[in-house]
Amino acid sequence: MIIFKDVTYQYGEKTPPVLEDLDLIIPEGQYVALIGPNGCGKTTLIKHLNALLIPSRGGVSIDDMDTREAARHRDIRCRVGMVFQNPDHQIVGMSVEEDVAFALENLAVPLRELTPLVRKALARVGMEGFEKRAPFTLSGGEKRLASLAGVLIMNPRYLALDEPTAYLDPAGRRRILGMIGQLHLEGMGIIHVTHDIGEVADADRIIVMELGRIIMDGTPAAVCAFLMSRDNPGLEAPAMAALMAKLKESGWDLPTNVISLEAAHREIHSCLTRLAKAR
Ligand SMILES: Nc1ncnc2c1ncn2[C@@H]1O[C@H](COP(=O)(O)OP(=O)(O)OP(=O)(O)O)[C@@H](O)[C@H]1O
Ligand SMILES: [Mg+2]
Numbered sequence: 691m692i693i694f695k696d697v698t699y700q701y702g703e704k705t706p707p708v709l710e711d712l713d714l715i716i717p718e719g720q721y722v723a724l725i726g727p728n729g730c731g732k733t734t735l736i737k738h739l740n741a742l743l744i745p746s747r748g749g750v751s752i753d754d755m756d757t758r759e760a761a762r763h764r765d766i767r768c769r770v771g772m773v774f775q776n777p778d779h780q781i782v783g784m785s786v787e788e789d790v791a792f793a794l795e796n797l798a799v800p801l802r803e804l805t806p807l808v809r810k811a812l813a814r815v816g817m818e819g820f821e822k823r824a825p826f827t828l829s830g831g832e833k834r835l836a837s838l839a840g841v842l843i844m845n846p847r848y849l850a851l852d853e854p855t856a857y858l859d860p861a862g863r864r865r866i867l868g869m870i871g872q873l874h875l876e877g878m879g880i881i882h883v884t885h886d887i888g889e890v891a892d893a894d895r896i897i898v899m900e901l902g903r904i905i906m907d908g909t910p911a912a913v914c915a916f917l918m919s920r921d922n923p924g925l926e927a928p929a930m931a932a933l934m935a936k937l938k939e940s941g942w943d944l945p946t947n948v949i950s951l952e953a954a955h956r957e958i959h960s961c962l963t964r965l966a967k968a969r
Contacts (some may be wrong), residue, residue: 692716692739692770692848692879696748699734707746708734710902718753718847721870721880723890723910726899727924732883733775735899736850739881740770753847768797771841775852775883777833786812786828787821790840811843812836816865830857834866848879855889863889887914887928891949898925914947930954 694714700707708731716722724732737743738750741757752769755762783789790811791804799807812818815835820828828836834854841849851870855863867889874880884890887910896913898906906916917927918935928949934957935946944961948954 691718691753693751694738694748697738697745697750698747699738699743700746708902712904714897714904716879716881719877719879720895721874721893722882723893723896724881724883724899725885725887725896725925730899731902732899733852736772736852736881736883739848739850740767740772768844769846770848770850771844771846773834773838773841773849773851773854775856777830777837781825781833784824785821786823786825786836789825789836790843793840793844807843811839814842815839815869831859831862834858838866838869846878848881849873850881852883853885854882855884855886887917888930888949891953910949911947914949918946
């Protein structure tokens with residue numbers, strides 16, 4: 691379980707807090723999405739998950755390991771895999787193979803054991819054959835997949851992803867989202883930062899942040915209803931919910947807390963069926 695207890699974070703002593711009095715519990719195996727406008731503190735929050743940042747006040751614990759204890763950092767970083775917002779930040783080696791192996795090399799896994807593990811991790815993200823490529827020659831999407839492989843090789847219990855579908859084409863996006871869904875099914879806890887609520891319709895829970903605070907935390911349907919009920923600068927209600935609201939305005943009997951295309955299709959279809967029966 692991940693616990694944030696009354697967490698406040700400031701980048702500098704004289705700068706205002708970026709996270710303020712934040713309380714949050716993420717049980718093992720939960721799929722949590724984190725949304726909010728630019729600069730609201732999403733990246734800052736998830737950097738607390740593997741002790742890249744330590745709270746200025748309050749505490750964060752990962753499976754009972756307090757991130758304030760430096761001796762725990764290694765275990766914490768094995769427990770929580772992190773895929774950064776900018777994949778260039780995760781490039782450290784001369785080849786994709788070195789990059790993917792980096793974390794395990796750090797943990798002193800013998801070299802001969804690494805090669806098959808690297809191959810397996812790359813295959814898991816659909817990047818077979820990229821072992822010898824120089825990381826800087828990869829496309830944005832390929833870099834992201836390679837950094838995901840470098841995290842999966844550690845077999846973490848939780849996976850934090852900072853806008854994992856940015857720069858990806860629709861096929862790459864579907865592939866990453868499918869992979870996240872699959873990892874969740876296999877029991878991995880997921881913390882998924884995104885600007886597109888449409889891609890986290892299947893999350894167990896969506897957390898909405900604004901100005902360093904959590905302003906809403908609930909099921910996708912509840913968060914959708916919340917977003918529809920207010921004007922959100924920098925945060926859009928789901929496109930499907932907006933469409934349903936417009937249809938409702940025109941007299942259709944439809945719910946508006948709908949996020950995914952599939953759910954919208956289902957609702958419109960059943961509405962049409964009801965209308966046909968009534969005639
Ligand atoms: N290293 C830093 N030093 C000082 N301020 C920082 C630093 N990193 C981030 N900030 C500030 O902290 C605030 C929160 O930034 P953060 O990157 O967590 O936001 P975000 O929600 O991830 O935004 P985005 O959606 O644009 O990625 C912003 O005002 C940002 O300018
Ligand atoms: Mg960010």
